[in-house]
Amino acid sequence: MAPDRGRSALDAIMLMGNGIEFMREHVPSNTRMHYIINNGGVAPNVVPDTAEMYLVARSPSSVVLAGIWARILKVAQGAAMMTETTVDVKIVSADASIVTNDVLAKQLNRTGTSWRLRIHARRKALRRRVAEKLAAGRRR
Numbered sequence: 001m002a003p004d005r006g007r008s009a010l011d012a013i014m015l016m017g018n019g020i021e022f023m024r025e026h027v028p029s030n031t032r033m034h035y036i037i038n039n040g041g042v043a044p045n046v047v048p049d050t051a052e053m054y055l056v057a058r059s060p061s062s063v064v065l066a067g068i069w070a071r072i073l074k075v076a077q078g079a080a081m082m083t084e085t086t087v088d089v090k091i092v093s094a095d096a097s098i099v100t101n102d103v104l105a106k107q108l109n110r111t112g113t114s115w116r117l118r119i120h121a122r123r124k125a126l127r128r129r130v131a132e133k134l135a136a137g138r139r140r
Contacts, residue, residue, distance in 0.1 A: 009051035010040045012083040016053060019075035027068055032058040060098045 020033055027033070035055040041048030057072060059065040073089065080087040 006047035006049075007084050008047050009083075009085050010037075010048045012079045012085045012087070013037055013040065013051040013053050015079035015082055016076050019079060020055070020072065023068075023071060023075065028059065028064060030060055031064065031068060032056070033068075033072070062095075 014037075017035060017037070020035060024033065033055070034057075035053050037051065038054050039050065039052035041051060055072070057065060057068055059068060076087045076089065
C-alpha cells in the first residue's frame with residue numbers, strides 16, 4: 001500500500017472542473033457549460049484509479065461551440081498532464097446551430113396560447129368534478 005505513488009483520477013476531474021469554471025468568463029455570454037462528477041471513486045480513503053465527468057456545453061452557433069469544445073479538451077489534457085493520468089473523451093450527442101423561424105414561432109405562440117387556455121379550462125372542470133365527488137363521499 002503506497003498511496004503516495006498512486007495517481008488520482010479524481011484529482012484530474014477536479015482540476016478539469018476548475019478549468020471549466022475559469023473558462024466561463026472567457027466565452028460568449030450565451031454559451032452554457034454544465035457538468036457533474038458521476039464517478040469519483042469508491043471510498044474517501046482510496047486513491048481512485050478512474051473518475052468520470054458528464055459535461056454539457058451549448059452555444060447558439062456550432063462554429064463558436066467547436067472552438068469552445070477544443071478549449072475544453074485542452075483543459076482535460078492539461079488536467080491529465082498535471083496529475084500524470086490519462087483522459088478518454090466520449091461524445092454522447094451533438095446538435096447543429098439554432099436556426100430561427102419567426103413565422104413558425106408566431107404561429108406556435110398563437111396556437112400555444114389558445115392551447116394553454118383550453119388546458120386551463122379542462123383542469124378547472126376536472127378540479128370541480130373531483131371536489132363534487134369528494135363532497136358526495138363525505139355525505140355518505
